[in-house]
């Protein structure tokens with residue numbers, strides 16, 4: 336094993352870290368013992384005045400972030416490059432260094448680059464970035480800021496949540512190819528996400544964007560449209576009506592946050608029917624499946640597990656959303672499920688993110704078998720979304 340070459344690569348990483356020229360380090364070709372680990376991204380952050388390496392471990396269905404100080408991080412990278420990852424790409428403002436390990440042979444390739452700048456390392460920057468300017472009519476209309484444009488004390492939590500949502504949704508939207516992007520938010524309510532996302536995409540990221548919020552309650556729709564006009568958000572509008580009556584064709588992204596019970600399924604169905612590149616839903620109540628599970632047809636082995644109301648509720652949530660993810664996969668989407676806000680804000684904090692990858696019907700028989708097994712186990716006759724997709 337050429338430890339010299341590994342040390343040479345690590346030395347380039349350390350120099351970039353020290354000189355603030357590190358843009359990104361990516362590790363790939365994982366062949367270690369952790370199931371489902373795919374790749375790792377590493378960047379520099381400064382948190383509470385301390386410089387750290389921030390590792391994002393990308394697993395099949397979730398990401399885990401670990402922030403490490405330099406000696407720990409370099410030790411970790413040394414092990415990773417020696418035993419676990421076959422390739423690594425270091426990007427700095429001045430050079431690209433690629434690392435390839437094949438058996439005991441290690442190959443390094445360096446190439447100089449120009450015209451790049453290093454990203455900000457301020458760990459807190461993202462917290463404020465989407466809505467760093469708070470003197471905005473929509474923030475006042477939504478009750479987040481007062482007349483003075485300052486975030487109200489009792490709205491700090493909501494403000495944090497909105498920023499967090501933009502941090503999660505903006506990169507997903509930005510990953511959709513094309514110039515302009517059309518987003519439909521199903522069950523938009525007051526449109527917190529829509530205003531913030533529109534503001535960020537149009538005014539900070541300068542991505543041409545159209546957002547339509549579909550909402551049953553006409554009063555919320557007219558308030559939303561008035562605020563969008565007062566904000567000069569020409570590409571943001573709200574439309575009164577039900578999700579199922581809305582023609583979503585042409586939508587690049589369909590979103591639904593806490594749309595009630597099967598309204599989430601309506602949104603997923605509309606997204607699939609439109610061939611949307613992104614479908615992202617945060618489900619809320621899970622009554623449709625819970626009622627079927629409560630009817631007592633679940634496998635006898637689950638009796639103890641489903642006896643207590645609170646566990647029944649949690650199981651119903653898992654079964655409902657697992658079936659949703661599988662049905663999305665059956666229709667050509669890659670899915671991830673993760674917590675998108677702290678459960679201190681709401682216990683309904685799972686986000687199902689589905690990105691269309693064109694492999695419609697992949698592993699169809701295996702997915703169908705999984706769906707059938709889960710339904711049989713939990714005594715579920717039909718998931719509401721299945722019915723919609725059979726139309």
Ligand SMILES: C[S@@+](CC[C@H](N)C(=O)[O-])C[C@H]1O[C@@H](n2cnc3c(N)ncnc32)[C@H](O)[C@@H]1O
Nearest residue numbers: 522523524550551576577578592593594595598
């Ligand atoms: C819990 S609120 C969430 C609002 C917003 N998405 C948010 O996260 O702040 C759910 C909203 O969905 C709307 N809704 C429920 N079912 C709907 C349907 N089938 N079509 C359109 N809107 C619906 C409700 O009127 C309500 O405003």
